[in-house]
Amino acid sequence: MQVVNKSLERPTPSAGTDPIVVEGLSKTYQVTDREGGFGAAMRSFVKRKFRDVKAVQNVSFRIGTGEIVGFLGPNGAGKTTTLKMLSGLLHPTSGTARVLGFTPWERNSGYLRAMTLVMGQRNRLSWDIPAADSFLLNQAIYRISDADYKRTFDELNELLELAPIIRKPVRNLSLGERMKCELAASLLHRPSVLFLDEPTIGLDISAQVRIRAFIKEYNRRSGATIVLTSHYMADVTALCERIIIIHHGQLKYDGKLADLSRRIAPFKLISVTLGECSDCDLTPYGTVVPSESNEASAKHSVQVKADEVATITARMLAELPVIDLTIEDPPIEDVIERAFHE
Amino acid sequence: MYILKLLSTSIKSNLQHDLAYRADLIVNLVLSLIGLGSDLFGLSIIYANTNDIGGWGPSELIILLGVWRLVNVLMNMIIWPNTFNFNMSVHDGSLDYTLLLPVNSQLLISTKRIVIWHLFDFVIAIGLIIIGLAHNTGITSPLQIVAFLGLTLSGTTIIYSLWITLISLTFWFTKFGNSIVIMSAVLDAGRYPAHVYPFWLRALMTFVVPVAVATTVPLQALRGELQWWQAIGFLGIGLIAVWLSSRAWIAGLRRYSGASS
Numbered sequence: 001m002q003v004v005n006k007s008l009e010r011p012t013p014s015a016g017t018d019p020i021v022v023e024g025l026s027k028t029y030q031v032t033d034r035e036g037g038f039g040a041a042m043r044s045f046v047k048r049k050f051r052d053v054k055a056v057q058n059v060s061f062r063i064g065t066g067e068i069v070g071f072l073g074p075n076g077a078g079k080t081t082t083l084k085m086l087s088g089l090l091h092p093t094s095g096t097a098r099v100l101g102f103t104p105w106e107r108n109s110g111y112l113r114a115m116t117l118v119m120g121q122r123n124r125l126s127w128d129i130p131a132a133d134s135f136l137l138n139q140a141i142y143r144i145s146d147a148d149y150k151r152t153f154d155e156l157n158e159l160l161e162l163a164p165i166i167r168k169p170v171r172n173l174s175l176g177e178r179m180k181c182e183l184a185a186s187l188l189h190r191p192s193v194l195f196l197d198e199p200t201i202g203l204d205i206s207a208q209v210r211i212r213a214f215i216k217e218y219n220r221r222s223g224a225t226i227v228l229t230s231h232y233m234a235d236v237t238a239l240c241e242r243i244i245i246i247h248h249g250q251l252k253y254d255g256k257l258a259d260l261s262r263r264i265a266p267f268k269l270i271s272v273t274l275g276e277c278s279d280c281d282l283t284p285y286g287t288v289v290p291s292e293s294n295e296a297s298a299k300h301s302v303q304v305k306a307d308e309v310a311t312i313t314a315r316m317l318a319e320l321p322v323i324d325l326t327i328e329d330p331p332i333e334d335v336i337e338r339a340f341h342e
Numbered sequence: 343m344y345i346l347k348l349l350s351t352s353i354k355s356n357l358q359h360d361l362a363y364r365a366d367l368i369v370n371l372v373l374s375l376i377g378l379g380s381d382l383f384g385l386s387i388i389y390a391n392t393n394d395i396g397g398w399g400p401s402e403l404i405i406l407l408g409v410w411r412l413v414n415v416l417m418n419m420i421i422w423p424n425t426f427n428f429n430m431s432v433h434d435g436s437l438d439y440t441l442l443l444p445v446n447s448q449l450l451i452s453t454k455r456i457v458i459w460h461l462f463d464f465v466i467a468i469g470l471i472i473i474g475l476a477h478n479t480g481i482t483s484p485l486q487i488v489a490f491l492g493l494t495l496s497g498t499t500i501i502y503s504l505w506i507t508l509i510s511l512t513f514w515f516t517k518f519g520n521s522i523v524i525m526s527a528v529l530d531a532g533r534y535p536a537h538v539y540p541f542w543l544r545a546l547m548t549f550v551v552p553v554a555v556a557t558t559v560p561l562q563a564l565r566g567e568l569q570w571w572q573a574i575g576f577l578g579i580g581l582i583a584v585w586l587s588s589r590a591w592i593a594g595l596r597r598y599s600g601a602s603s
Contacts, residue, residue: 029599089438091596112444124439126355128362133355140351141443143344169362 017101019193019225020063020086025095026249027056027081055081057249058095068219068226070240070257074340078249079229080119083195086227087117099193113142116191120201124182125170131181132166135188142189149188155221156184159214176207183214194218194226200235212238233332247340257332265335268309269328271301275321285312298323303330348445349453356456367459374463381407381533396538401477402561403534408470409494410533410557415467416498417526419460420452421505425522427455428509441595448506448591480565489563489573496580497556501529503580503587504551510587513594525551532557555579 033051034044056078063069073079084090086097088104088111097104102111118124125134139149157163160180165173173181179199186194196215200208216239219226230236236243236257243260245253253260269289274280275298282288286304304312309327316322360367385407389400398406428451431437440450481487508521528551536544536554547554559576562568568576 084438087442089441090599107441109444112442117438117442119435119438122435122438124436126359128359129355133358137351137355140348141445 018062018064019100020061020227021098022062022086023060023096025056025059025082025085025097026054026093027078027085027090028093029053029055054249056085056092056246059246059249059251060095061244061251061254063225063227065225066219066223067242068215068228068239070236070243071227071229071246072236072243072336073229073246073252077246077340079246080197081249082246083117083197083227083229087115087195088112089117113189114191115193115195116186116189117195118183118186118197118199120179120196120198123170123178124185125178127171128169130167131162131170131173131185134170134181134185135166138185138188144189148190152188152190153184156187159217160184160210176203176210179203179207179211180214183211187218190222192222192224194224196226196228196230198230199228200230200232208232208234215239233336237332243336245336245339253339260339261329261332261335262306264339265330266306267303267330268306269301269303269330270309270313270316271299271326271328272316272320272322273299273324275323277321280320285316345449348449352453353456353458357458359455360458370459371462374466378466381411396535398535398561398565401474402480402565403474405471405474405478405564406535406557406561407533408467408472408474409497409560411463411467411470412494413498413501413529413532413553413556415460415464416501417529418463419457420455421502421522422526423455423457424452425505425509427451429512432512437598441598447595448588451509452502452506478564482566486564486566489568490560493560493563493573493576494556496577497552497560499580500552500583501525501556503583506587507590510590510594513597529553535561 029052030050031053032044033049034040059078059082071079071082081090085092086099086104088107091105100111100114102108102114104111104115125131135153138144144152153162160183162180162184165177166181166184170178170181183199199215200211203211212235215226215228218224219239226239228235228239241256241258243253243255243257244251245260253264255263270286272282282300282302286302286308289301289303302312313325313327316325385400385403388395389403393399395403428437431440431451437451440454441447443450475481475487504525505522508525511521528546531539531543531547532553536547536558539547544554555576559568563573
């Protein structure tokens, strides 16, 4: 992706003013609670029982200008609720948040003009009309001048290759094409804070790659601050140096992705392909990881402590008929899965 | 100016939507003409057998029909399609996007879908009012016409405010937006003067779904049957209704929790 102009660039806010500052944010929903069955339904009709669900509990973090932060957690962890509070859709039960100096849930129009929320599972565009017409409606809503609109559209068109698809009714677009249009519609007003809630969900691999590349390039050109949730670890590893992990509404980890591996999973995987060796036993070297390939395969993996890798590798090379040997970090999915439950 | 630009863009976008369904457009125009013919035919049969309905002559009933059709234009052009849109958007969570736009959200949910071809019904309604006024010999002062126009606008605003209040209740009671069906049923009674109906229906038309305030009251002003303070009172009720409905909408938004992801 080639950079041809700089029109998305914004002045950098003064040092020390983080665009996103969250302090002790909590959100509790009250939900009706009843058992299944007709009797329970009748009882619930007469006397309704309610239960508090603590979706987000006392979460605090700061995000600096231009950062792309992965906001991770299993389903129901509180990611979307947090994003909805930060974008202004939900009022918190307690706590404070300042985004670009605004309190989000006051929905100040200055704030709404400076941020965007993209939800991979929701449609922003009108179904029956071409995306180009929805773009024009957004131009009127965000009061974008014709010159700015043209400049931004041209740039988004260059990055997302929109021209062939924006004249078709949205209902006739593929999922990937629709997501490109959704992203463009969300960015026409050049927001400086982006909340992206699973922007690649349901897309095929090549569409995921294109959307990832676009997000990275948009961030590079505009210096926008981006908070991203995704269940695809490829999104996270490609885009986010820093991640925040939330589980059961509580903040579990806030730091560099690379540091998480060292902290949560201080081990490495040594994969070896062995020559003729029918009775080779790998258990003295570490924990043997079950192979996903067929049992007859000569490739085996052993999990060892990170600080013993050099010694054990030397022993394996000396004691076993090794044809090939690689040392890998554990899969990021495993590391994050462990972080959820730690 | 900004609001007008926004509205004109929304109307253009909705027009493009309607033009995509040409057959619908033609069928609905024909249906509008059939509806008008049927209303006028009904009135002609009634007036062939009597000189007045509740003391009102044919020209007054034609004006009433025009005002009633005006309220129906509001219902069919804006309230019905946007009720459907609103219920859908609460259900599928797309209301989130509407609420994040830097524009008054009540205005947005009221104008997201405008069925443009109902402008034809609007022209018919205005035409009926003009024809009725031209044939009405009972108007003695221009103030009566001013009061009539002001109260028609105020009455229509009250109906709109009632709708906003009803859909705001969706934030507390799921699917409450469907109560618009009841509102629409009562509105049907507005094509005749409220005082021809029994007391209970008159009360329903005045205090629950105030269609009588939107249709009969302006005609009463035109006939010189309203005191000035009554006219001012009804105009005031219109303003209070607008204020209350916007409060209900804002209170509803505070309760909004969105559809789950």
